[in-house]
Amino acid sequence: xxxxxxxxxxxxxxxxxxxxxxxxxxxxxxxxxxxxxxxxxxxxxxxxxxxxxxxxxxxxxxxxxxxxxxxxxxxxxxxxxxxxxxxxxxxxxxxxxxxxxxxxxxxxxxxxxxxxxxxxxxxxxxxxxxxxxxxxxxxxxxxxxxxxxxxxxxxxxxxxxxxxxxxxxxxxxxxxxxx
Amino acid sequence: xxxxxxxxxxxxxxxxxxxxxxxxxxxxxxxxxxxxxxxxxxxxxxxxxxxxxxxxxxxxxxxxxxxxxxxxxxxxxxxxxxxxxxxxxxxxxxxxxxxxxxxxxxxxxxxxxxx
Numbered sequence: 001x002x003x004x005x006x007x008x009x010x011x012x013x014x015x016x017x018x019x020x021x022x023x024x025x026x027x028x029x030x031x032x033x034x035x036x037x038x039x040x041x042x043x044x045x046x047x048x049x050x051x052x053x054x055x056x057x058x059x060x061x062x063x064x065x066x067x068x069x070x071x072x073x074x075x076x077x078x079x080x081x082x083x084x085x086x087x088x089x090x091x092x093x094x095x096x097x098x099x100x101x102x103x104x105x106x107x108x109x110x111x112x113x114x115x116x117x118x119x120x121x122x123x124x125x126x127x128x129x130x131x132x133x134x135x136x137x138x139x140x141x142x143x144x145x146x147x148x149x150x151x152x153x154x155x156x157x158x159x160x161x162x163x164x165x166x167x168x169x170x171x172x173x174x175x176x177x178x179x
Numbered sequence: 180x181x182x183x184x185x186x187x188x189x190x191x192x193x194x195x196x197x198x199x200x201x202x203x204x205x206x207x208x209x210x211x212x213x214x215x216x217x218x219x220x221x222x223x224x225x226x227x228x229x230x231x232x233x234x235x236x237x238x239x240x241x242x243x244x245x246x247x248x249x250x251x252x253x254x255x256x257x258x259x260x261x262x263x264x265x266x267x268x269x270x271x272x273x274x275x276x277x278x279x280x281x282x283x284x285x286x287x288x289x290x291x292x293x294x
Binding site: 067071072075076079080110111114115117118119121122125126128129132133136137140143144146147149150151153154157161 | 189190192194195196198199201202205206209210213229231232233235236238239242243246265266269272273276279280283284285286
């Protein structure tokens with residue numbers, strides 16, 4: 001059950017932060033969806049707004065931590081260049097080069113990682129926008145259908161981009177683990 | 180039920196739309212930088228702020244800066260405005276995010292790959 005420090009950081013990036021992201025999104029999305037003036041009292045709107053602030057900022061912070069750890073801790077290990085002449089099993093410590101060494105696995109990098117490393121960064125931008133608007137407007141959101149709809153779309157897109165990047169990362173790590 | 184009369188002074192929604200549109204601008208900026216770095220080796224090299232991460236460091240840092248600057252400008256312009264018909268702003272924001280999603284899709288940005 002021993003894990004290297006690289007495996008621990010990779011698990012933190014994908015599984016711990018990624019797993020926490022899901023309930024944060026779910027809680028925020030449902031609370032925002034239910035924040036409608038036709039079905040909520042003033043006190044209810046205030047309480048929902050307080051919960052919404054917690055959910056949305058939690059999701060935004062998790063999104064930032066995930067992309068920062070991924071980009072500045074895990075990604076350098078992934079793309080590290082092996083010494084000249086390294087081939088075969090020795091490439092196991094160089095995931096990018098390992099994937100590119102075979103036509104059967106090259107697309108995991110050329111398509112999978114190239115997509116994941118960029119699309120993931122949309123999530124914290126979108127999530128932060130939602131968290132800011134929720135914090136500023138609180139219960140008033142119950143009366144602004146257009147802003148609420150826009151936030152639902154942005155929140156959903158933040159989740160989609162992060163979830164997709166997470167799925168690609170899990171599959172890439174299966175093909176070429178960061179050790 | 181919650182109504183406008185129950186809120187002493189409803190806040191103008193200008194800052195909300197400024198934030199939403201700025202998020203779209205930030206996302207589109209990232210997409211544009213990805214494609215520029217793919218097309219021009221010089222741009223890719225210039226964006227390699229942190230060598231172990233390569234040009235991903237510069238693409239994301241510059242995109243975040245563009246996002247924050249756009250947000251600050253839009254917020255300053257709209258902070259006292261109540262936007263009655265935000266449809267165009269929402270459409271523009273969604274188009275910008277869509278541009279970003281397309282721009283970071285590998286089969287698309289590989290069209291621009293420098294030889």
